[in-house]
Amino acid sequence: MSGGDATVAIEARALTKRFGMLTVVDAVDFRLSPGSKTALLGANGAGKTTLLGLLATLVTPSAGAAWIGGESLARPSAALRRRIGVLAHLPMLYEELSALENLTFFARLYGVREAPARIEELLRAVGLWRRRDEPTHVFSRGQHQRLALARALLHTPDVLLLDEPETGLDVAGVALLDELVLTAPGLTVLAATHRVDHVDSWAEGALRLDRGRLVEDTTDRGQSPAGATAAAAVPEGPR
Amino acid sequence: MNVPRALTAAVHGVYGLRWLVLPPATAIAMFALLVGAVIAAPREIVEGEVQRLMYIHVPSALMTYLAFGITFVSSLIVLWKRDMRWDAAARASATVGVIFTAITLATGAIWGKPIWGVYWAWDARLTTTLVLFLIFSAYLLARAVAGPNDEQVARYAAVFAVIGALDIPLIHMSVSWWRTLHPQPIVFRPLDGPALPDEMLLVLMIGFGAIFLLVLWMTSLLTDAERLAQRTEALRARLDREDRG
Amino acid sequence: MSATLAVLRKDLRLAWRDRSGWLAAASFAAISVLTYSFAFDLAAQDVRPLLPGVLWTTFLFAGIFAGGQSFQREAEQGTFDAMLMAPVPASAIYFGKALSNMLALIVVEVALLLLATILFDTTLITADLILIVAVGTVGYVSLTTLLSTLGSRARARAVLLPALALPLLVPLLIAAVRATGASLGEPAGTAPWTLLLVVFALWSSVGAALLFPMVVER
Numbered sequence: 001m002s003g004g005d006a007t008v009a010i011e012a013r014a015l016t017k018r019f020g021m022l023t024v025v026d027a028v029d030f031r032l033s034p035g036s037k038t039a040l041l042g043a044n045g046a047g048k049t050t051l052l053g054l055l056a057t058l059v060t061p062s063a064g065a066a067w068i069g070g071e072s073l074a075r076p077s078a079a080l081r082r083r084i085g086v087l088a089h090l091p092m093l094y095e096e097l098s099a100l101e102n103l104t105f106f107a108r109l110y111g112v113r114e115a116p117a118r119i120e121e122l123l124r125a126v127g128l129w130r131r132r133d134e135p136t137h138v139f140s141r142g143q144h145q146r147l148a149l150a151r152a153l154l155h156t157p158d159v160l161l162l163d164e165p166e167t168g169l170d171v172a173g174v175a176l177l178d179e180l181v182l183t184a185p186g187l188t189v190l191a192a193t194h195r196v197d198h199v200d201s202w203a204e205g206a207l208r209l210d211r212g213r214l215v216e217d218t219t220d221r222g223q224s225p226a227g228a229t230a231a232a233a234v235p236e237g238p239r
Numbered sequence: 240m241n242v243p244r245a246l247t248a249a250v251h252g253v254y255g256l257r258w259l260v261l262p263p264a265t266a267i268a269m270f271a272l273l274v275g276a277v278i279a280a281p282r283e284i285v286e287g288e289v290q291r292l293m294y295i296h297v298p299s300a301l302m303t304y305l306a307f308g309i310t311f312v313s314s315l316i317v318l319w320k321r322d323m324r325w326d327a328a329a330r331a332s333a334t335v336g337v338i339f340t341a342i343t344l345a346t347g348a349i350w351g352k353p354i355w356g357v358y359w360a361w362d363a364r365l366t367t368t369l370v371l372f373l374i375f376s377a378y379l380l381a382r383a384v385a386g387p388n389d390e391q392v393a394r395y396a397a398v399f400a401v402i403g404a405l406d407i408p409l410i411h412m413s414v415s416w417w418r419t420l421h422p423q424p425i426v427f428r429p430l431d432g433p434a435l436p437d438e439m440l441l442v443l444m445i446g447f448g449a450i451f452l453l454v455l456w457m458t459s460l461l462t463d464a465e466r467l468a469q470r471t472e473a474l475r476a477r478l479d480r481e482d483r484g
Numbered sequence: 485m486s487a488t489l490a491v492l493r494k495d496l497r498l499a500w501r502d503r504s505g506w507l508a509a510a511s512f513a514a515i516s517v518l519t520y521s522f523a524f525d526l527a528a529q530d531v532r533p534l535l536p537g538v539l540w541t542t543f544l545f546a547g548i549f550a551g552g553q554s555f556q557r558e559a560e561q562g563t564f565d566a567m568l569m570a571p572v573p574a575s576a577i578y579f580g581k582a583l584s585n586m587l588a589l590i591v592v593e594v595a596l597l598l599l600a601t602i603l604f605d606t607t608l609i610t611a612d613l614i615l616i617v618a619v620g621t622v623g624y625v626s627l628t629t630l631l632s633t634l635g636s637r638a639r640a641r642a643v644l645l646p647a648l649a650l651p652l653l654v655p656l657l658i659a660a661v662r663a664t665g666a667s668l669g670e671p672a673g674t675a676p677w678t679l680l681l682v683v684f685a686l687w688s689s690v691g692a693a694l695l696f697p698m699v700v701e702r
Binding site: 021062 | 323387390470472477479481
């Protein structure tokens with residue numbers, strides 16, 4: 001499917017996910033600029049996690065399409081997946097492996113170049129370098145999330161998808177999140193959150209989902225007519 | 240583009256007639272089978288009345304392959320098209336297939352006791368049927384652990400059904416080789432002997448038709464029931480979401 | 485290929501770190517053989533007609549129980565999703581998982597052969613027997629690894645996995661028992677059991693690798 005625009009970091013057109021007869025993400029359209037920081041708002045069950053899963057290539061869309069940096073997410077290439085980082089509410093770490101071993105494993109999967117240096121840099125940044133050889137099951141919830149943040153940033157993605165990133169983070173962790181992610185220049189961030197009070201300090205715009213539908217779009221490209229016409233051009237029906 | 244669309248329309252048209260055509264046709268054929276098997280067909284000289292089970296046993300055995308064939312094809316479509324309508328068809332046909340393998344095994348055992356002297360013999364065909372029964376019972380079990388709209392478990396079950404179907408030749412081969420070590424039952428005689436009198440052959444043919452229609456009708460009934468279950472669950476989930484939102 | 489190796493090394497390291505799972509499988513296997521010895525009074529008679537069946541049923545049950553654990557942990561910790569989002573094909577993840585399960589099980593199986601050698605005074609550590617065990621292990625672990633992706637989703641997983649796996653494994657069980665019997669000098673008929681074992685191993689590993697991406701997709 002053509003129509004990818006390389007000047008747009010994340011683009012969704014009529015993006016839809018149905019589980020059986022239940023539509024979880026319902027014809028969502030939006031465009032996010034490179035380097036933009038966007039909050040993804042909505043109640044529990046509004047479809048935030050599924051939308052992030054679709055953009056992370058974990059969930060296959062039922063209809064519609066999405067692009068990351070102009071490249072279609074249908075049949076994602078390895079190069080495309082290297083541009084995406086994910087921090088979910090589960091830390092996605094092996095409890096019996098040490099911090100270093102966890103990052104080394106994911107560096108291998110992502111083919112990170114000069115992995116030892118990159119891992120040391122990140123472990124120092126999240127304040128876990130001294131504890132790198134300890135298995136992660138001795139870590140606190142906050143330390144887990146900081147290591148998870150390091151794992152998400154390991155392969156220097158262009159786009160970071162966060163699912164409730166503040167959950168379980170200590171004060172130092174929230175400061176780290178701000179420093180490494182929310183104010184990082186060039187990194188496009190889409191973060192699902194229910195903490196509306198914190199959003200104003202970092203988000204430039206917001207998308208709000210309600211029962212799978214996009215009901216509010218305050219991003220800089222939110223009202224662009226291109227998105228509206230493009231939605232009509234995408235043929236309907238399951239792929 | 241027009242020919243496939245016309246074909247799809249034709250298939251949909253025929254399928255739409257299932258409520259009109261299948262119930263009366265199945266009823267008539269089953270009635271004919273009962274009359275034929277119990278009254279019309281002559282008493283078998285050697286085996287006696289128990290031989291009348293053949294008119295149900297042989298068609299049931301054959302039609303289980305039809306039912307599991309539908310399960311196999313539907314499962315492939317579930318994996319290929321991600322269409323949960325075909326999951327409903329796969330579950331329905333697997334249920335019908337399991338019911339008819341059970342009927343095949345039961346009628347075989349009832350016939351086997353007076354004729355072979357045993358209810359069960361580890362004959363290759365019997366053993367394959369038993370393993371088939373176990374595989375698709377396990378399929379139904381695996382599919383039943385999740386709700387009707389759980390696409391991931393539907394895909395898991397579809398993969399299991401595909402593997403199970405592809406395993407059948409290997410099972411049959413291994414079981415036949417396994418049995419060649421042991422003597423066959425001395426009284427063994429193929430149930431469907433070649434020299435069947437005409438009246439018996441006619442009733443058997445009616446049996447094939449009747450069981451064929453019964454399998455189709457049960458499968459379409461159960462498919463519709465599964466579809467309704469999917470819709471009910473989707474509506475319930477939608478209500479849950481409304482209540483929260 | 486490097487992804488498969490990475491998953492394999494990671495899983496072997498995890499298996500070693502968290503030995504309790506595999507130790508449980510090994511002690512289950514040992515106890516199972518002892519139970520069979522009491523039940524069939526294997527000490528009082530020639531064990532060779534019964535031994536292949538005793539060994540292979542034990543291998544299969546140990547494999548099914550142990551294999552079920554690996555995906556459950558991954559699903560609970562979210563690491564399975566993390567692997568699926570990584571820029572590697574799903575089949576590479578499958579091969580890494582299956583290989584690590586095979587290696588760990590072959591260790592358990594050889595230990596069990598040693599135990600049976602001591603208990604029944606029958607030489608079981610021979611080249612052709614170990615080959616049969618290895619090929620058979622490839623055959624059943626390929627399928628049980630695929631089937632254990634049901635993971636933590638099913639409440640009755642512990643009961644469900646054997647019910648799913650064992651009927652599919654009937655050809656493998658028959659062929660492996662007969663081939664093992666033949667290598668112990670038992671009459672096994674003229675059928676090419678080793679060939680069937682190899683065919684099953686090929687069929688199950690290729691089929692499972694092709695179907696695995698479809699099972700884990702959502």
